[in-house]
Amino acid sequence: MSEAKPKLLIVEDDPGLQAQLKWAWPDFEVIQARDRAEAIAALRSEEPDVVTLDLGLPPDPDGTSEGFAVLDAIMALKSDTKVIVASGHGARESVLSAIAKGAYDFYQKPVDIEALGLIVRRALRLKQIEAENRQLAARGAEDNRVLGRMITGAPEMLKVARTIERVANTGVSVMLLGASGTGKELLARGLHDASDRRDGTFVAINCAAIPENLLESELFGHEKGAFTGAVKTTEGKIEQASGGTLFLDEVGDIPLPLQVKLLRFLQERVIERIGSRSAIAVDTRIVCATHQNLEAMIADGRFREDLFYRLAEIVVKIPGLAERAGDPVLLAKTFLARFAKEMNLAVKGFSPDALAAIDAWKWPGNVRELENRVKRAVIMTDSKLVSAADLDLADGGEEALNVLNLKSAREAADRKVIRHALARSEGNISNTAKLLGISRPTLYDLLKQYDLQTS
Numbered sequence: 001m002s003e004a005k006p007k008l009l010i011v012e013d014d015p016g017l018q019a020q021l022k023w024a025w026p027d028f029e030v031i032q033a034r035d036r037a038e039a040i041a042a043l044r045s046e047e048p049d050v051v052t053l054d055l056g057l058p059p060d061p062d063g064t065s066e067g068f069a070v071l072d073a074i075m076a077l078k079s080d081t082k083v084i085v086a087s088g089h090g091a092r093e094s095v096l097s098a099i100a101k102g103a104y105d106f107y108q109k110p111v112d113i114e115a116l117g118l119i120v121r122r123a124l125r126l127k128q129i130e131a132e133n134r135q136l137a138a139r140g141a142e143d144n145r146v147l148g149r150m151i152t153g154a155p156e157m158l159k160v161a162r163t164i165e166r167v168a169n170t171g172v173s174v175m176l177l178g179a180s181g182t183g184k185e186l187l188a189r190g191l192h193d194a195s196d197r198r199d200g201t202f203v204a205i206n207c208a209a210i211p212e213n214l215l216e217s218e219l220f221g222h223e224k225g226a227f228t229g230a231v232k233t234t235e236g237k238i239e240q241a242s243g244g245t246l247f248l249d250e251v252g253d254i255p256l257p258l259q260v261k262l263l264r265f266l267q268e269r270v271i272e273r274i275g276s277r278s279a280i281a282v283d284t285r286i287v288c289a290t291h292q293n294l295e296a297m298i299a300d301g302r303f304r305e306d307l308f309y310r311l312a313e314i315v316v317k318i319p320g321l322a323e324r325a326g327d328p329v330l331l332a333k334t335f336l337a338r339f340a341k342e343m344n345l346a347v348k349g350f351s352p353d354a355l356a357a358i359d360a361w362k363w364p365g366n367v368r369e370l371e372n373r374v375k376r377a378v379i380m381t382d383s384k385l386v387s388a389a390d391l392d393l394a395d396g397g398e399e400a401l402n403v404l405n406l407k408s409a410r411e412a413a414d415r416k417v418i419r420h421a422l423a424r425s426e427g428n429i430s431n432t433a434k435l436l437g438i439s440r441p442t443l444y445d446l447l448k449q450y451d452l453q454t455s
Contacts, residue, residue, distance in 0.1 A: 005029040006124050009048035011039045011070060013057055017111065021052070024113045025120070034058075036070050043077055050123045051083045052107070052116070055094055064094045068101070075102040080130060082123035086111070122441050129429055129444075149193075150186050151334055153423060154324035160187070160316055167314050168194035173266070175251075175311050176289040178318030181368030184289035185247060187318065191287055192245040200244025205237050208250035216258050217274055226275025238271055241284045251311065252292035252303060259304045266310040286311065321363040321370060325416050326423035328358045328370060335374040336386065344378050351385040357393035359420045415450050418443075422452070 008028040010021050013035065022030045031046050033039040035058055042048065051074060055067030067085070074081050082104040085095060095106045104123050107116045152158065167174060168191050176184045185204055192202045210218055217227075221236030237246055248254075254262065265271050266286065270279040288311050297303035321328055332350065340347040350358070363369055377390035417436065425431035433443045446452075 006050070007031060007046055007048040008120065009033060009039065009042050009046065009051040011051060011053045011057070013054065013061065020113070021111070024117065028120075036066055036073070039070050040073050040077070043074055043081070047078065048081065049127050050120055051081055052120070053083055053085045053103075055085055055098065068094075068098070071098060071101055071103060080127065082127050084116070084119055084123060122444070125444055126429065126440065149190050150183055151331055152324065152327050153330055154319075154327045154419075156319045156324050157327065160318055161190070163314075163316055164191045165194050167191075169196050171285060172313040173285070173311050174287045174314045174316060176287070176316050176318060177291075178289070179291050179320050179366055181366030182318045182320060183367055184318060185249060187316070188245070188247040188287045188289065192247075195245070195285070197244050197285060201241050202245050202247070203237050203241040204247040204249060206249045208253040212255050215254065216261070219258070220261065220271050221273040223273050223275035226273070230275070233273070236271070236273065238265065238282055238284050239280065242282045243284075245285045245287055248286060248288040250290055250292075251288040252290040252294055252297060256302070256304070259307050263304065263307045263310060266307075288312075321366040322361075325419040328361070328363060329355055329420065329423045331367060331370055332358050332374055335371050336378060339375050339378040344381075346384055347378050347381060347386060348384045349386070351383075351387045353388040354386050354391055354393070355424050357388035357391060359424075361393055411450070414446065415452065418446060418450065418452055 006028055008025055009031045010018065011033045012018050012021065018032055018034075022032060028050075031042050031048060033042050039051075039053075043051075053067060053070060053074075055064040055071075056062065057066040057070065060066045071083060071085065074083055079102060083098075083102070085098040085103045085106045086109055098106065104126070105119050107119060150157070150161065152161070164174070164187060174188075174191060176187055178184055188204070189202055192198060192200075205218060207215060217234070217236065219236050219238055221234050221239055222230050224230055224233045265282070269283065270281050272279055294303050294308055294312075298305045298308060321331075336347065336350065358370075365372075373391045373393070374386070376392075377386045381387070381390040383390075418432075421432045421435040425435060429440060429443060433440045436443065438446075
């Protein structure tokens with residue numbers, strides 16, 4: 001079945017021009033109307049995407065009153081319709097008034113079919129993009145959530161999320177590699193929620209935050225009387241997560257003797273509590289994370305190679321926040337909305353200098369740093385708009401492009417700036433074009449050229 005053609009309504013009382021325009025649009029379903037009544041009827045029944053409207057219609061062919069009445073009716077009935085007006089009277093004021101009333105563009109008589117065709121197709125493309133944006137906006141904040149929890153619009157993080165979704169139900173051990181604050185625990189929770197273990201318990205433990213002499217007890221549990229202070233039998237985190245997922249953060253900090261015991265669990269799926277000789281079968285999936293270079297640690301003898309391969313059946317590398325174009329602004333707006341609701345309802349958003357500083361900052365502390373800066377700024381600001389100074393980013397500079405090829409540098413810069421502008425304007429094409437200082441048609445061409453999405 002062939003795809004339905006877009007609909008074009010031509011409102012024109014000149015029979016010769018009607019015929020000329022009808023055959024000029026083979027890629028459109030053309031509907032024609034000669035006066036206000038026919039135009040409104042066609043609008044209701046056909047819901048055209050684009051309308052070309054002659055302002056000089058009967059019974060006022062020498063004026064514009066009837067044309068404006070049709071335009072007002074179109075805007076009242078279906079305001080997202082793209083109306084392109086014409087005036088054969090050379091009245092600049094009437095064209096400007098039509099644009100002010102909601103018309104998309106205008107064309108001059110006598111008609112240049114090729115020029116008009118360009119305007120019509122641009123209007124159609126804008127109509128399609130706006131429809132897509134409304135669908136995306138209707139889904140609300142969920143549109144930018146992956147794995148149910150993580151907010152992102154960056155292709156780099158979407159690729160990470162797709163990888164995690166793909167392996168979620170396989171049961172393999174997953175190792176997340178990334179700097180502190182990049183969202184490793186959030187991704188581990190997302191993996192658990194996407195797996196067939198979602199009804200089980202998700203348990204997280206930071207191996208670097210627990211003293212070495214207590215870590216074994218935390219992981220494997222202990223029997224009553226196993227050591228001083230062991231007043232009762234206690235399950236370890238591995239047992240607590242049975243049927244679910246255990247997230248071992250900073251797994252590189254596990255001492256070598258304990259690595260042996262963890263390896264045995266991964267091989268045999270049984271544990272022994274401290275002070276017990278009884279083996280307990282446990283069905284727990286392990287997901288781990290670290291910011292350390294485990295391969296270097298293996299070479300130095302500080303991490304067991306056989307344990308590494310048991311833990312890292314699938315390795316997922318998480319990019320830093322500075323590598324995720326558009327995400328800093330997207331996340332900052334999310335954090336601001338949350339903290340403003342909790343602590344300072346007077347704060348409504350970010351000033352332009354704050355948005356520019358957020359874009360430019362390197363974010364060495366990643367998402368955690370961004371969240372902390374926004375939280376502090378919301379608390380401390382005296383304004384409705386958080387400024388760069390409130391974020392302590394007043395001196396933030398632009399990131400330099402360390403590339404030698406001029407064409408590649410320009411393309412990389414274009415992509416980055418367009419992504420940032422789309423994120424800052426929340427996908428609104430007109431506002432994005434204004435931020436970039438270009439026309440909407442030019443922006444459409446760049447989006448197509450660089451295969452960028454508007455969401």
